[in-house]
Amino acid sequence: MSSRLAVxxxxxxxxxxxxxxxxxxxIKVLTTPDAPERAVLEGVRSILxxxxxxxxxxxxxxxxxxxxxxxxxxxxxxxxxLITTEGFRDSVxxxxxHRFEQYDIYMERPxxxxxxxxxxxxxERVASDGxxxxxxxxxxxxxxxxxxxxxxxxxxxxxxxxSFTNEAHERRAGAILAEELPGVAVSLSxxxxxxxxxxxxxxxxxxxxxxxxxxxxxxxxxxxxLRAEGIAAPLLLMMSSGGITTVDTARxxxxxxxxxxxxxxxxxxxxxxxxxxxxxxxAFDMGGTTAKLTLLDDLDLQRSRQFEVARAYRFVQGxxxxxxxxxxxxxxxxxxxxxxxxxxxxxxxxxxxxxAGSVPxxxxxxxxxxxxxxxxxxxxxxxxxxxRFAGGAIPxxxxxxxxxxxxxxxxxxxxxxxxxxGVAEIVDETMASAARVHAVENGKDTADRTLIAFGGxxxxxxxxxxxxxxxxxxxxxxxxxxxxxxxxxxxSIAYEVVRTRHVRLDMFDAKMLNELFAAxxxxxxxxxxxxxxxxxxxxxxxxxxxxxxxxHEIAVPLPNQPFSADAAGDLRRRFEATYEQVFxxxxxxxxxxxxxxxxxxxTDRPLPSPAKPVTKRAAPTxxxxxxxxxxxxxxxxxxxxxxxxxxxxxxxxxxxxxxxxDGTTTVVPNGFIAHINEVGQIVxxxxx
Numbered sequence: 001m002s003s004r005l006a007v008x009x010x011x012x013x014x015x016x017x018x019x020x021x022x023x024x025x026x027i028k029v030l031t032t033p034d035a036p037e038r039a040v041l042e043g044v045r046s047i048l049x050x051x052x053x054x055x056x057x058x059x060x061x062x063x064x065x066x067x068x069x070x071x072x073x074x075x076x077x078x079x080x081x082l083i084t085t086e087g088f089r090d091s092v093x094x095x096x097x098h099r100f101e102q103y104d105i106y107m108e109r110p111x112x113x114x115x116x117x118x119x120x121x122x123x124e125r126v127a128s129d130g131x132x133x134x135x136x137x138x139x140x141x142x143x144x145x146x147x148x149x150x151x152x153x154x155x156x157x158x159x160x161x162x163s164f165t166n167e168a169h170e171r172r173a174g175a176i177l178a179e180e181l182p183g184v185a186v187s188l189s190x191x192x193x194x195x196x197x198x199x200x201x202x203x204x205x206x207x208x209x210x211x212x213x214x215x216x217x218x219x220x221x222x223x224x225x226l227r228a229e230g231i232a233a234p235l236l237l238m239m240s241s242g243g244i245t246t247v248d249t250a251r252x253x254x255x256x257x258x259x260x261x262x263x264x265x266x267x268x269x270x271x272x273x274x275x276x277x278x279x280x281x282x283a284f285d286m287g288g289t290t291a292k293l294t295l296l297d298d299l300d301l302q303r304s305r306q307f308e309v310a311r312a313y314r315f316v317q318g319x320x321x322x323x324x325x326x327x328x329x330x331x332x333x334x335x336x337x338x339x340x341x342x343x344x345x346x347x348x349x350x351x352x353x354x355x356a357g358s359v360p361x362x363x364x365x366x367x368x369x370x371x372x373x374x375x376x377x378x379x380x381x382x383x384x385x386x387x388r389f390a391g392g393a394i395p396x397x398x399x400x401x402x403x404x405x406x407x408x409x410x411x412x413x414x415x416x417x418x419x420x421x422g423v424a425e426i427v428d429e430t431m432a433s434a435a436r437v438h439a440v441e442n443g444k445d446t447a448d449r450t451l452i453a454f455g456g457x458x459x460x461x462x463x464x465x466x467x468x469x470x471x472x473x474x475x476x477x478x479x480x481x482x483x484x485x486x487x488x489x490x491x492s493i494a495y496e497v498v499r500t501r502h503v504r505l506d507m508f509d510a511k512m513l514n515e516l517f518a519a520x521x522x523x524x525x526x527x528x529x530x531x532x533x534x535x536x537x538x539x540x541x542x543x544x545x546x547x548x549x550x551x552h553e554i555a556v557p558l559p560n561q562p563f564s565a566d567a568a569g570d571l572r573r574r575f576e577a578t579y580e581q582v583f584x585x586x587x588x589x590x591x592x593x594x595x596x597x598x599x600x601x602x603t604d605r606p607l608p609s610p611a612k613p614v615t616k617r618a619a620p621t622x623x624x625x626x627x628x629x630x631x632x633x634x635x636x637x638x639x640x641x642x643x644x645x646x647x648x649x650x651x652x653x654x655x656x657x658x659x660x661x662d663g664t665t666t667v668v669p670n671g672f673i674a675h676i677n678e679v680g681q682i683v684x685x686x687x688x
Contacts (some may be wrong), residue, residue: 002059003051003432005044005233006488008063008261009036012288012338012358013390013456015482016043018051018058019489025051026482028390028652029685030358030458033172036067037222044229048653062488064238064260067218068211072113072258072321073310077210077389078154078185082114083144083173083203084160085465086121092202098574100318110310113210118151120144123171129539132164133230141173145180155210156181159189159202160460167194185212192253195500195596200306205324207309208255215254219247236493236531242267242301243325243494243602246531256325258309261484262292266328268487269452274299275679278450282435282464285483286458288338288375289355293435294330295444302442304329305428305498305598306545326496326600331438335431337375337457338362342421343411349419351427363404364396373409374427375422376401378460381659382628382639383667390456391662421631428631432468441578443582450475459659459666463684464632469496475671476682481663492603493535495527504548504593508568513597517541520599525666528601529539535603542598543576548591554578556594611678619651630669637670647676 003020003121009031018025027047032039033440048055071077082089092112101107104594124139125134148156154176161171167190172186181253187209193201223235237250240259250257262285269283273296281296308320308329334353339363341351352375361370362375364386378384379401386396402416409419439446447470453462454477462474479486503509521539528537539560544553556571556578571594575585622640629636637656644661652675659682668674671688 003053003057004489005058006062006485007040008264008485010261010287010289011355013068014039014043015485016047017482017485018047018053024479028482030664033359037204037225039226058231060233060235060243061231061235062225062238063235064264064484064488065257066261068215068254069258069309071211071214072207078213079152080114080155080157080206080210081118081148081153082206083120083122083156083158085125086123088161089119090120091199093560095199100316109671110319124160124169124171126160126162126166128162128165136172138176141176142180145177149181153184154213155185155209157187157206159205163190164194164196165527185209187212195324195498200322200324203321204255207321207323208253212252216251219251223247238264238488238491241496242328242491244491245527247497250525255323258323259307259327262330263328264484264487265454266294267491268454268477268483270296270299270301271608272475275598275611276475277610280448281450281452282446284451284453284458284462285455286457286461287336289336289357290332291335291431292330292332293438295439295442296330302329318442331434333430333434335427339374341372341408343408347411349408349426351423351430364401365394366397366400370404372404374423376404377423379396380405380420381424382414382614382626383460384665385660388660417629421629425631428464428468431465435469446470455482456664459664463667463669463672467686472620472686473683477667478680490605492602492605493528493532494600495524496598496600497524498596498598500596502595503649504591504592505572509561510565510567514562516597517599524599524601532603537601538604539601543594544596545592545594547587548593553595554582603610614650616652616679617650619645619653649676649678651676
């Protein structure tokens with residue numbers, strides 16, 4: 001029987017999942033930051049041995065990686081140059097020309113990935129409607145190429161003004177660079193990000209060029225290593241959009257991989273929401289380095305076309321490098337298991353955003369870490385079984401955790417357990433605040449939603465977080481500790497194409513738009529079809545529209561059919577309905593225009609049907625009991641320990657309790673009842 005393999009590289013752990021028919025195996029190994037593929041191969045070998053699966057029986061490998069993100073954050077990408085229109089080389093430093101921290105006189109802007117001496121202007125000019133105002137100076141391109149060769153440049157980003165309306169100059173410059181600089185990676189903005197807004201387009205193209213050589217080398221080496229292990233299956237990559245794509249596409253556009261791990265978790269959460277008929281939910285993914293939250297409404301995920309990486313102020317919008325790529329919209333905060341806790345100048349506990357990572361890791365790992373972390377707090381509170389963490393691969397040292405927490409306990413006038421409770425409460429409140437702000441920014445609320453918790457640390461904190469957000473139900477899926485990797489195996493093979501074409505509805509051109517969408521469909525299908533021969537492809541379209549004179553657009557869903565000559569009225573109705581949903585009211589008698597159009601196609605992956613209700617029955621006798629400190633009540637409580645593998649559909653019990661499994665532990669506080677639903681998921685219900 002063929003098997004499918006999923007690998008998710010995180011900041012602390014590398015998760016590996018193997019599915020064979022209805023059976024699955026999962027394993028967590030510490031990430032090896034210096035050579036990420038080493039942990040991948042270690043995990044693959046271990047899981048194949050555990051499942052007694054032959055390498056040649058693996059039919060598919062789906063991979064998500066933080067390598068591109070880390071290269072951007074740590075500035076460990078290629079030596080990159082920028083070629084742009086003469087007079088515009090400083091646009092990457094001028095950015096949006098505003099202060100993201102209005103009152104911080106020491107505000108630090110993110111440094112461009114390309115220094116000024118490696119940014120070159122070329123005489124050429126295209127108007128906003130695509131008209132050539134000044135022909136490309138090819139001799140100037142060749143002179144710059146000679147300079148780049150002398151500078152030993154490894155990658156070049158080409159971004160000319162208004163190339164999204166006329167790409168001829170960029171195409172020709174790319175051809176010349178390929179002649180003059182063989183072996184140098186070249187990224188063209190007309191391929192990477194063919195849409196309006198110069199700064200974002202340039203930033204995205206530079207980011208793609210910056211990580212391209214490293215990602216190309218890594219993916220090539222990974223393919224070689226997997227074949228050396230006897231795995232000849234296709235290797236597909238998870239994208240930030242929630243779709244998976246081929247290695248060839250990932251090599252050309254590695255910037256699309258920057259949020260691949262969290263996207264896999266969101267895909268899993270959507271399936272879990274469908275199985276529990278949770279029309280309104282929050283996906284909560286808490287790993288070793290960060291926590292991610294995203295909203296689901298009517299079993300659909302929120303999506304965006306812009307994301308920021310390498311923020312100078314990690315959680316301040318506008319302080320990072322923008323990349324315009326299809327991405328599942330989420331809020332990410334430095335609140336993972338490895339997040340470091342300390343006291344600020346006012347003696348208050350602060351958690352994160354920096355993390356102990358996998359090297360040296362939290363103090364309780366016994367690998368040299370000395371600073372207190374969230375995992376140390378969970379260990380000191382009694383929530384974690386020292387012999388079962390990460391499937392027993394990493395024994396936890398409670399004494400080392402408590403010793404690290406003394407740096408907080410002393411100044412606070414408490415003991416290690418009191419400090420641990422403070423750390424847990426602060427990290428939970430930080431996540432709750434981020435979720436509230438994210439919901440409000442999107443015109444939504446968190447109350448009356450279902451919290452879907454996955455990632456190694458999320459089930460430990462989910463019930464407390466749910467109470468803070470006014471939620472009454474928490475669901476912990478099967479394999480929650482490696483949830484993103486499970487999500488990879490449920491994602492569709494997909495690709496999105498975007499084009500900017502300014503269209504006023506009072507001057508609607510159906511023929512032009514139908515030709516545009518036909519070309520976009522052909523481009524997307526050329527990417528998807530080789531990886532999904534014979535499969536049914538599902539198409540979706542969007543327009544980014546606004547009232548004329550506004551500075552930003554909103555995404556408006558479109559019908560998947562050609563436009564008729566009188567389609568302008570339908571477009572306006574769709575825009576006003578969406579605008580009213582976002583802002584509360586539409587504005588009458590204003591002209592409407594569309595700037596950008598997107599088309600995505602993907603293989604059909606129907607959502608699962610809702611699970612059938614089950615009759616609740618008593619759970620087996622707990623395997624043991626343990627004292628667990630509850631930060632909410634400030635009391636030490638006797639919690640029953642249940643092995644998840646022994647819990648069957650319908651079994652129910654009251655908190656306080658701990659449900660232990662290899663990848664994580666689910667905390668069931670006092671006042672909650674836990675039961676197992678038809679598909680084996682843990683459902684916590686707050687009776688308070």
